[in-house]
Amino acid sequence: MTLIEKTKGHLVTASVVYQPVLEYIEPVHLDELVKTFGKDHCWVIIGGEINVNAVPLQDEWIKDIVDKCVKLGIPLKMQPDLRPLVTAKRYTFYEQEPSPIRESKAIRKKNLVKKNAAISEKYETSMAESNQKLKECAPIDKLDVASSILYSEAEMIVECAKRLLAKLPDFDVIFSAETKGTPLAYEISRQSFKDCIVAHKSVKMYxxxxxxVAVKSIMAEKKKKFYLSAEEADKLNGKRVLIVDNVIGTAEALNDLEFIVEMAGGSSAGKVAVFAESEAVNNSSIICLEQLI
Structure with a gap:
């Protein structure tokens, strides 16, 4: 009762745990529990003793607790060791949780699905006389981005690089990061005869x-690390660097790569992609071929 008095006025989930049940227990406080916290914020847990010398739990020890929870509408969780006992006595084996816990689990599950695998629709666009359907993904809650993988689109890569080169400012070297932007970066390198440097996700043997460099990406909750060899970093030093990706979602999307360039002593000559969201298109440092609405 002292605990109930101390927590009045606070939004909490109240839990009464009867475990291990070794004798009859009268559920004398459950009415006050529901009155204080509300049935959606209460939770009763029942379990028996678990060890080699455990006292066998008796049906009459917990019958009144179960009946009281059913009457009051309190979520009830019975530990698995009670299953044979309660089912043999025609009781339902309960595995319930309070509304706040159920709701929070549902929200976490929804966000996890959206983050890991939520592909809601295809964004169809035409580029270089080739049709491409971009997957619309949700890497985090309340954010949709278009995803484009260029590895299998040889014709599109060649044509996009050609058209981008016609729009680009002067630059000395090309820079991208593993992995999605590398096909376009290498094709721009091939057509321009300029070196291409790629930031790696792991340290290679050579x-x-x-x-x-550790960078924070919108697509990841934790910071990601990229690596350049001393020789690769030296090729960026003092150079005008063209930063390349396949899709740019926001004006700040390639700031991480620009930061790596600056760490290596280079300067950005521009940020380039095949596709860019409308916010990024309005940024003068970003060059693209197609705007995504």
Whole structure:
């Protein structure tokens, strides 16, 4: 009763745990519990003793608790060791939770699905006389982005690189990061005869004196690390660097790559992609071929 008095006025989930039940227990406080917290914020848990010398739990020890919970509408969780007992006595084996817990689990599950696999529709566009359907994904809650994978689109990569080169400012070297932007970056390199440097997600065996940079990506909850060998970083030093990706979602989307360029002593000559969202298109440093609405 002291605990109930102390928590009045606070939004909490109240839990009464009867475990281990070793004798008859009268549920004398459950009416006050529901009155204080509301039935949607209460939870009763029942379990027996669990060990090799456990006292066998008797039906009459918990009958009044179960009946009281059913009467009051309190979510009831019976530990699995009670299953044979309660089912043999024609009781339902309960595995319930309070509304706040159920709702929070539902929200977490929904967000996890959206983050990991939510592909809601296809965004169809035409580029270089080739049709491509972009997947619309939700990497985090309340955010949709278009996803384009260019690896299998050889004709589109060649044509897009050609058209982008006609729009680009002067640059000395091309820079991208593993992995989605690398096909376009290498094709721009091939057509322009300019070196292409790629930031790696892991340290390769041939890399010595690596430059390590941790960046925060909108697509990931934790910071990601990219690596450049000393030789690769030196090729960016003092150079006008063209930063390349396949899709740019926001004006700040390639700031991480620009930060790596600056860490290596280079400067950004521009940010380039095949597709860009409307917000990014309005940024003067970003060049694209197609706007995504």
């Amino acid at each position: 890399m010595n004196d690596t430059l390590e």
